[in-house]
Amino acid sequence: MPAPKEFLDYVDDQADAFIQRLSEAVSIKSVSGDAAYRPDVFKMSDWVAKQFRAVGVEIQQVEIGNHVMDGHKLELPKVVLGRLGNDPRKKTVLVYGHFDVQPANLSDGWSTEPFTLSVQPNGQLVGRGSSDDKGPILGWLNTLQYHYENKKELPVNLRCCFEGMEENGSEGLDELVERESKPGGWFDGVDCVCISDNYWLNTRTPVLTYGLRGITYYKLNVSGPSRDLHSGVFGRTVHEPMTDLIKLMSTLVDVNGKILIPGIDDMVGIADEEERKLYEALDYSVQDVEASAGAPIALSSDKVEVLMGRMRMPSLSLHGIEGAFYGPGAKTVIPAKVSGKFSIRLVPPQTPNNILPLVKAHVESEFAKLGSKNKFELEELHGGKPWVTKIDHWNFQAARAATKAVYNKDPDMTREGGSIPVTLTFAEALGVNVLLLPMGRGDDGAHSTNEKLDRSNFIEGTKLLGTYLYEVGAIAGK
Numbered sequence: 128m129p130a131p132k133e134f135l136d137y138v139d140d141q142a143d144a145f146i147q148r149l150s151e152a153v154s155i156k157s158v159s160g161d162a163a164y165r166p167d168v169f170k171m172s173d174w175v176a177k178q179f180r181a182v183g184v185e186i187q188q189v190e191i192g193n194h195v196m197d198g199h200k201l202e203l204p205k206v207v208l209g210r211l212g213n214d215p216r217k218k219t220v221l222v223y224g225h226f227d228v229q230p231a232n233l234s235d236g237w238s239t240e241p242f243t244l245s246v247q248p249n250g251q252l253v254g255r256g257s258s259d260d261k262g263p264i265l266g267w268l269n270t271l272q273y274h275y276e277n278k279k280e281l282p283v284n285l286r287c288c289f290e291g292m293e294e295n296g297s298e299g300l301d302e303l304v305e306r307e308s309k310p311g312g313w314f315d316g317v318d319c320v321c322i323s324d325n326y327w328l329n330t331r332t333p334v335l336t337y338g339l340r341g342i343t344y345y346k347l348n349v350s351g352p353s354r355d356l357h358s359g360v361f362g363r364t365v366h367e368p369m370t371d372l373i374k375l376m377s378t379l380v381d382v383n384g385k386i387l388i389p390g391i392d393d394m395v396g397i398a399d400e401e402e403r404k405l406y407e408a409l410d411y412s413v414q415d416v417e418a419s420a421g422a423p424i425a426l427s428s429d430k431v432e433v434l435m436g437r438m439r440m441p442s443l444s445l446h447g448i449e450g451a452f453y454g455p456g457a458k459t460v461i462p463a464k465v466s467g468k469f470s471i472r473l474v475p476p477q478t479p480n481n482i483l484p485l486v487k488a489h490v491e492s493e494f495a496k497l498g499s500k501n502k503f504e505l506e507e508l509h510g511g512k513p514w515v516t517k518i519d520h521w522n523f524q525a526a527r528a529a530t531k532a533v534y535n536k537d538p539d540m541t542r543e544g545g546s547i548p549v550t551l552t553f554a555e556a557l558g559v560n561v562l563l564l565p566m567g568r569g570d571d572g573a574h575s576t577n578e579k580l581d582r583s584n585f586i587e588g589t590k591l592l593g594t595y596l597y598e599v600g601a602i603a604g605k
């Protein structure tokens with residue numbers, strides 16, 4: 128059943144007000160990975176709770192305890208749980224999103240202030256979190272606002288779960304999901320899950336997503352001198368932590384993306400012809416990846432290889448070195464302690480637990496080879512398992528019908544290269560189908576500078592999420 132025309136018209140009429148509300152959301156600097164911003168993540172939890180309460184949703188903000196980040200003990204942001212409707216004749220849909228964001232500073236290379244939504248003449252809504260993942264959360268809110276203001280019943284019962292730690296491994300969320308999935312819990316009776324927190328492959332064709340890579344994130348700490356040293360006084364005199372670290376980091380991955388830690392790439396089988404055809408069929412080209420990367424730097428000129436690298440193979444990325452000199456000028460320092468950060472994106476059957484011994488054995492043996500007198504330790508920061516599901520389910524059929532209705536196009540079926548750690552937890556704890564229904568485009572620049580959401584993706588995406596609820600509602604039988 129398509130969504131009522133009145134709903135679609137309402138979304139068009141309210142577009143400017145919806146964008147205004149998105150700019151309010153973007154202005155809250157809810158960066159979960161930086162202790163200094165933790166009060167803003169709390170503020171964001173309150174803001175989300177208030178907005179959903181205002182459209183008739185019963186809300187509970189749940190405390191999920193503390194964690195230690197960069198040596199600080201911090202309270203985790205409250206998870207926002209929502210409930211609307213309890214009609215036994217209707218299906219119950221659980222929607223998930225996250226209101227925390229990645230760090231962003233103007234000095235990183237943004238063209239406009241990252242936490243001030245900038246509406247560009249070409250319709251791009253530029254700001255941190257516009258696409259990942261405040262825009263999609265507001266897509267659900269916009270839909271609910273129509274029903275509340277017009278006294279229309281939703282076609283389904285709705286449950287919401289919005290968290291503020293996703294960009295930092297969703298700490299504390301698994302326990303809550305497992306608890307609330309039990310009989311009598313907040314998620315009791317849920318029939319399916321819909322997550323809007325990823326992207327189309329390109330700028331043209333909407334997608335439904337049936338897989339995510341997992342992640343495991345590490346820090347390699349190398350320390351030696353008791354304080355930073357003068358390189359003129361100590362150069363070629365002592366073992367230098369940074370030199371050791373660079374050597375170690377260069378043993379992790381080659382320039383073509385091959386993971387050099389023994390055993391990791393080997394855990395994944397080779398794609399057969401049938402599987403390759405799935406990737407061949409997707410509306411994607413090497414130009415798409417190069418356009419969204421902003422440079423002609425794809426690892427292969429074969430579209431299928433590029434897609435498989437992102438969707439069905441693990442990848443190892445080097446992220447940064449804490450403690451290293453990086454400012455302007457030419458400081459002649461030997462840093463006393465440096466920490467190299469890297470993560471591995473995982474695919475089935477890999478998990479953070481079965482990867483850790485391989486990483487540990489590799490870095491320990493490589494460090495031993497250096498013969499350095501410095502101290503070395505491997506720290507595991509956080510992780511999440513990969514997830515893949517079957518697409519022959521009414522949840523996917525509903526999303527496909529909604530996509531056709533809104534975009535007049537059949538969606539592509541994709542596996543996402545990123546990670547949403549709680550996805551597998553929902554699937555296992557609830558035993559129901561989980562679907563990813565993204566709002567944004569492949570060139571949105573999530574996690575990057577100048578992150579944006581196109582106005583049309585925000586507005587049509589709101590229609591898509593609302594129409595999806597109508598399509599689920601039209602499916603007969605509980």
Ligand SMILES: NCC(=O)N[C@@H](Cc1c[nH]cn1)C(=O)O
Nearest residue numbers: 259293294295296324342545546
């Ligand atoms: N939109 C999903 C997303 O960006 N997820 C993050 C999750 C994560 C895990 N550790 C740090 N961030 C991702 O990087 O894939």
Ligand SMILES: [Zn+2]
Nearest residue numbers: 225259260324
């Ligand atoms: Zn996200």
Ligand SMILES: [Zn+2]
Nearest residue numbers: 259294573574
């Ligand atoms: Zn993200």
